[in-house]
Amino acid sequence: xxxxxxxxxxxxFLFDMDGTLLNSVAATERIWTRWAIRHGLDVxxxxxxxHGVRAVDTxxxxxxxxxxxQAEAAQLTVEEIEDVEGVVEVPGALAFLKSLPPTQWxxxxxxPMALALRRMEAAGIPRPEVMVTAEDVSAGKPNPxxxxxxAQRLQVAxxxxxxxxxxxxxxxxxxxxxxxxxxxTATHTHPVVTLHGQIADYRxxxxxxxxxxxxxxxxx
Numbered sequence: 001x002x003x004x005x006x007x008x009x010x011x012x013f014l015f016d017m018d019g020t021l022l023n024s025v026a027a028t029e030r031i032w033t034r035w036a037i038r039h040g041l042d043v044x045x046x047x048x049x050x051h052g053v054r055a056v057d058t059x060x061x062x063x064x065x066x067x068x069x070q071a072e073a074a075q076l077t078v079e080e081i082e083d084v085e086g087v088v089e090v091p092g093a094l095a096f097l098k099s100l101p102p103t104q105w106x107x108x109x110x111x112p113m114a115l116a117l118r119r120m121e122a123a124g125i126p127r128p129e130v131m132v133t134a135e136d137v138s139a140g141k142p143n144p145x146x147x148x149x150x151a152q153r154l155q156v157a158x159x160x161x162x163x164x165x166x167x168x169x170x171x172x173x174x175x176x177x178x179x180x181x182x183x184x185t186a187t188h189t190h191p192v193v194t195l196h197g198q199i200a201d202y203r204x205x206x207x208x209x210x211x212x213x214x215x216x217x218x219x220x
Contacts, residue, residue: 008180009213011160013100014150017109017116019051019166019187021093022123026086031079032058035072039064052167054110054140077115084122090186092202094124099207104214106130106150110140110169130154142172147179162216171196182216 018024029047036046041062050058055073097105106128109116113133120127130153137145151158163174163181166188174181183198185191192198199205199218208215 008162009210009215010162010180011104011156011213012151012154012162013105013164013214014108014147014161014174014179015097015105015164016052016166016170017107017111017119017125020090020164020170020184021097021107021125022087022089022119023187024084024087024119024123025051025187027080027083031076031083035076039067052110052141052165052169054134055112056134057140077112080111080115081118084119087119087122089123089125090184090201092205094126096202096205096207097126097128100214101209101212103129104154104156104212106132106154108132108146108150108163110134110146141167141169142176144173144175144177147173147177151177151179162214 015021018028028050032047032050033043036043039062055076056069059067059072060069107116109132111119111133112135113131116131116133117127130150132146132150134140136149137143139145147161147163148158151161158178161179163179164184165171165174165181166184171181171183171194181196183192183194183196184201185198186201204218206217206219208217
């Protein structure tokens, strides 16, 4: 665990959902594998590209003739809402969120609201006062709009936010928003090479709040 940037204090923590607060890889890959096979895609090459971005963007990127990206994404979302088997919290996430001041954290996800709430419920993750979802922005991650919107709704400056992310698109979105990023590696199968701080999960993490500023610390 490297939380060496933890001497820095923040006004808000912004969390991606899938792969960051909860692990939905099994369900996501089950559903997208079926879709990829149906459309004749190379599953092994395709699956790594789906994480952290909006379904509509993933579908559109395939440039499949005669495929309506909005309609396909809507259908995939329905399937994902129906299948939350194996969706669980990233270890320690719930306890960590409960320790945060309620008005100083948000969830910023590429999932649509209905799917996000369903997965959060399955994993036992509470709904924050501020949630930014796929419907809230016209350009999804890696575009920074979603993170900037969350900061605006929390009424904090972007540079006062720490983003918790697991996927490349989300990390880029946090960087582009001018925010510090903490990479959560819980759902990664390979070591992550990053200049950002990283944590495996939330166990052993604690916070101190002083004058509205949140400071992160780790104890082993």
